[in-house]
Amino acid sequence: MTLPNRQAWDANAYKIMLRTGQDTGTKGFCEKLGYSADQKHGLQIRRLPPRTP
Numbered sequence: 001m002t003l004p005n006r007q008a009w010d011a012n013a014y015k016i017m018l019r020t021g022q023d024t025g026t027k028g029f030c031e032k033l034g035y036s037a038d039q040k041h042g043l044q045i046r047r048l049p050p051r052t053p
Contacts, residue, residue, distance in 0.1 A: 017042075 008016050018035060019042050020026040027037055 005016060018030055031037060
């Protein structure tokens with residue numbers, strides 16, 4: 001994860017955000033890398049394709 005972070009900082013990014021599903025161990029992994037889960041919330045809506053009979 002350090003290479004993508006460095007590339008973002010080198011490109012003058014002011015923040016890096018990660019998104020993951022709720023039921024994974026990814027959150028704890030990312031927190032160990034220094035990311036904080038208490039600053040932002042991610043929401044989404046999806047347009048489902050029409051069902052075919």
